[in-house]
Amino acid sequence: MQSDVAVLGLGQMGSALASAFLRAGYRVTVWNRTAAKATPLVAEGATAAATAAEAQRSAPVVVACVLDYPALTEILDMPDGILVNLTSGSPEQAREMATRGVRYLDGGIMTTPPGVGDERSMILYSGDQKAFAETEKLLSALAEPINLGADPGLAALYDTALLGIMWATLTGWLHASALVTADGATAAHFTPLATRWLGPIAGFISTYASQVDAGSYPGSDATIDVHLATLNHLVHASDVRKIDSTLPRLLHDYARRAVEAGHGADGWARIVELLRAKA
Ligand SMILES: NC(=O)c1ccc[n+]([C@@H]2O[C@H](COP(=O)([O-])OP(=O)(O)OC[C@H]3O[C@@H](n4cnc5c(N)ncnc54)[C@H](OP(=O)(O)O)[C@@H]3O)[C@@H](O)[C@H]2O)c1
Known part of the structure; x- marks a missing residue:
């Protein structure tokens, strides 16, 4: 050789x-x-x-x-x-x-x-x-x-899962950029704040990981009721600016379904129950 x-x-x-x-x-x-x-x-x-x-x-x-x-x-x-x-x-x-x-x-x-x-x-x-x-x-x-x-499948599973986070994050940022540029701001001005915001978001998911594993979702930081009220603003701001609202409406829908199922006082990690395979 x-x-x-x-x-x-x-x-x-x-x-x-x-x-x-x-x-x-x-x-x-x-x-x-x-x-x-x-x-x-x-x-x-x-x-x-x-x-x-x-x-x-x-x-x-x-x-x-x-x-x-x-x-x-x-x-x-x-x-x-x-x-x-x-x-x-x-x-x-x-x-x-x-x-x-x-x-x-x-x-x-x-x-x-x-x-x-x-x-x-x-x-x-x-x-x-x-x-x-x-x-x-x-x-x-x-x-x-x-x-x-x-397990030979685990690298591909984690890879795919991590790419899912990438696409969701990139599309969230692009939606946000469409929102702020509609009122004359630039993506360049907005983006340093977006990247700084990713730090706290990383903290949230680190906290939520043990909640997802335990199946217990205390709303001790922010409740889904509060998220739902705030998501209304994102949908409204998108509609007023004629920006595609598919993504905010999807998120709004998850929050609404959790509240309707009686989980409004829980934290956002509860949404995993809507995403998991039905028994
Ligand atoms: N680019 C990235 O950032 C990135 C990141 C992570 C993972 N990957 C993965 O890496 C892999 C390659 O991606 P890439 O970006 O290098 O793509 P690419 O530049 O399009 O290269 C594709 C390669 O596959 C070969 N190929 C396609 N069909 C073939 C066939 N039937 N038989 C033999 N060779 C064939 C091509 O050969 P020819 O030159 O003859 O067409 C070329 O070498 C993909 O699975 C991709 O998902 C890429």
Whole structure:
């Protein structure tokens, strides 16, 4: 084997991964369906494999980062070794991939390509624990490796859940930006206050985590009755400015349903009961 690691898939993310391994001094074999994308990495010191199968025989560890699981399944041809799959997928896809006879680690990359190689970034891993122990040092060239344990689906589950927080937060901020810019303010003026507000919000969810686990939601900071009254202002301010109010109405609806079910004196964490699967 001529390399320490092989990287399959040299899109934006795969190229960043291969480059980070090279910068850390590892010998890297690369392969991409469109071969030209290997050229800049070869200039950085990588070895280009002619086929995906050849790449998978060139190193004891294969890092895959292609579009999706069907694309990976098409090219997967590993006789042995460790597969570290950083392709995004569902927990179910990850668990199925772990049954294919390779030593399998699934990963969720919690950054964009410019954040790869930065130790402040994190990549979530789960799956074969011996494989994690053997590859942890190598993988730390990409970002801080966070080990979630033996269930190969857990990294994808946490990844998906964290992305859900990202989309909800980004869309909340964009709605807020539409609101304030409608009255002539700028997003640039508003946004430092929004980012400062994320600090207290992080505190709220840290408090609510134990409430969600315990199934007990004391309204000791703010009650859902109070949230509902305040949500009326958000819906009203959106309507007056002819701003799409789908998001505030959704939040208003959760609060209204909780109040109608008799939980107005509880805290916001009670909403989890509306989100959980029905028995
Ligand atoms: N970009 C991010 O910020 C980010 C962050 C976290 C996770 N991810 C995940 O990383 C993975 C790659 O994302 P990306 O941003 O690098 O996407 P991208 O730039 O579009 O690259 C997609 C890669 O998949 C390859 N591919 C697609 N279909 C294929 C097939 N049938 N057979 C073989 N190769 C195939 C492409 O090859 P060609 O060059 O030949 O088209 C390319 O190498 C995705 O699962 C994504 O969700 C990305």
